[in-house]
Amino acid sequence: MFINGLGLIGASMAKIIKQTDPTVSITACDVNPQNLTLMKAAHVIDQAVDFTQGATNADVIILATPVKSIIKSLNQLAQLKLRPDVLVTDVGSNKTAIVDAAQPLVDRGIHFLGGHPMAGSHLSGSQHSSSQLLAAHTYFLVNVNASQQQISAFKGLIAAGQFNFQSLSAIDHDQLVSLTSHLPHALAFTLINMIDQKINAMGIDPGIPAGGLLDTTRVAKANPTMWASILTSEPQTITDQITDLQQQLEQLKTMIKAGDEQALKQMFTHANQIRNKMEDLT
Amino acid sequence: MFINGLGLIGASMAKIIKQTDPTVSITACDVNPQNLTLMKAAHVIDQAVDFTQGATNADVIILATPVKSIIKSLNQLAQLKLRPDVLVTDVGSNKTAIVDAAQPLVDRGIHFLGGHPMAGSHLSGSQHSSSQLLAAHTYFLVNVNASQQQISAFKGLIAAGQFNFQSLSAIDHDQLVSLTSHLPHALAFTLINMIDQKINAMGIDPGIPAGGLLDTTRVAKANPTMWASILTSEPQTITDQITDLQQQLEQLKTMIKAGDEQALKQMFTHANQIRNKMEDLT
Incomplete structure (x- = not known):
């Protein structure tokens, strides 16, 4: 699986995934190389990759950058040859704009599940990340075209977060x-x-x-x-x-x-x- | 000394005074007899008295009820024969209205020092009082006609509170x-x-x-x-x-x-x- 953006939320998600199952291999990309170095040294990610390499090989893609970058990444993904079984998801706070931006991907039959873990901090950067930051909080899911099986598998991937999952429409979210x-x-x-x-x-x-x-x-x-x-x-x-x-x-x-x-x-x-x-x- | 009102703030003030000097004798009055019983049993006050008895015998009077009652108490005090050396002070959050209401007392030559310890809690009642609730916080002083000696003596009475005293006008307060x-x-x-x-x-x-x-x-x-x-x-x-x-x-x-x-x-x-x-x- 591939995480784009290893800031506070992306790195916390990576920690939750590794805590759930240490055998899951995580590749990651970040504009700040320090986040990659830190998280690789801490065995939170397995490999630093570029966006194309990470995205084209992944079975799950988590977009964990600021909202405007998530929208750019969705446009980039629509140009790439992804695995047909891939699930694309994100952690952005604005779901209507993100769901709109995912439409070209969805039109190609790629499965997109909007997501938003409801916690944060005034701190930022992977050095402040923690599986506890998000744990036991609400995780909103705004599904577009993911199957129930894919949704269950994604929930399983982050099970250690003990999230309170809530499904709702992009507008209500x-x-x-x-x-x-x-x-x-x-x-x-x-x-x-x-x-x-x-x-x-x-x-x-x-x-x-x-x-x-x-x-x-x-x-x-x-x-x-x-x-x-x-x-x-x-x-x-x-x-x-x-x-x-x-x-x-x-x-x-x-x-x-x-x-x-x-x-x-x-x-x-x-x-x-x-x-x-x-x-x-x- | 006499405290009128043994709620959260009044009882916390009493605890600070006793902590500063356990030999100071505190009389108190409260509309809720439970506050008096509790604080007497805890040796925070020495004697429950009625308002007139407490006020007329005191060298220091602390009015620690809600603002509207403080204003009523100031009107009552203006009718009583107080000790000529008495210092009247209060802990109310509205200083212009209280200073106005103290004018008849001041006209009689009684010394009034407005006060306001800046801390509180969503809890109320003497059972939640504590010297720690107010300790090390700001204590605003709005002096009307107290002497520097009286102000120093009052600060000494509550020294255990380790207050950050700030003097300012009633309007600025x-x-x-x-x-x-x-x-x-x-x-x-x-x-x-x-x-x-x-x-x-x-x-x-x-x-x-x-x-x-x-x-x-x-x-x-x-x-x-x-x-x-x-x-x-x-x-x-x-x-x-x-x-x-x-x-x-x-x-x-x-x-x-x-x-x-x-x-x-x-x-x-x-x-x-x-x-x-x-x-x-x-």
Whole structure:
């Protein structure tokens, strides 16, 4: 099997595959040779290859680069002579664009299964990879034309991840991921910059930040290049959700200005319940 | 000395005072007799008293109830014959309203020092109190008419808290606390309810939430009654800040729609730096 991209997620996937079955042979390609050297020395991959060599010989191809590169790789794959039984899958966060880009491959009868393991870190690079980073989290599957047998085999290949697999449509996936990941990131980046501007304007020492502020803004430590790419890769979904949030904040302001403590208490109690239910799932 | 309100913060303050000097005698009053029984049994307070008895005999009065009760207590204190050397202080999150309410006392020559230890928890009640909850955090001081000697003596009384004391004006305090605490809470409550509504509308299983979402929304576990009271106690500051945030989100949408990855990357890089600096302070 072949992994294109040995960054944080690609290398973590490789570790999970080796943990599941150490006899599986993994070839890999990365723009950064250090990732390949590191993971080869750690016996996580068996061989560093170029993209064409890796792709044409593989029974499973995992595309584990940023979304825009995954789309380029899918275009490249459509030009190559792949094994007829190959399963092509990916780990990208944008499934509608990726499923669209997989169409030429699918038209040639190649099987494509969209995938997205739901975990990450503000760290990046194979040196921070770990089978534990993804383990026991949700793994979304957006199937295009893979057989049930291929899907089962793929789940078996990463069994050590003990994933919570969830199948859904590309559109629902993108809405959900935008809501639960992109929107919180957009908010955290915006909030932290606004707080900084206002404190500078006041010219005061804000002291040591409270734990609540640190928690709310932890994702603002995430990689700027990656997030600039994610948010612009599918602008409609995230900007529509930001508009929704602006409207909900408008309603909140109305309740606060009206001094409607009962309505606020009811809204916050509902939020309490939802948040506690979420935590119970982990 | 006398503490009015033995909830999470009041009882934690009592524990810090006893830890600093076990010979200090603490009287306390609380609407919930269980808090008094618990803290007396734990030797955190020496005697449960009624408000008038506690206030009239004390050399230091700490008002540690919710903001609206602190304001009522200040009105009550203005009617009582207090010791002439008494220092009245509080732990409330809204300093302009509290300093205003202290004016009748100040007019009588009583010394008032506004205070606000910057830590908390989604838990409440004396049973969750701890000297560690507040320890080593920022303690804001908004002085009205206390002498330097009284301020030093008060700092000495709670020395075991190893606080990072910061003095500032009531207006700056309220702007800062609204920015760094009220706004993140308002956002977290709003975001979690919006996510819940959208997922219900999609009718899908969202799987196990990622760590980033859990962090961003942790403060939505906070006490609904307390937060409905906090946000309505000074509506102008928080609603102005929500309006600012809505405008900053509008700018973010413009950058995303324009596909301006460079501008986004620059903004996110700045957020990275600010967030990392904050963490370095803890």
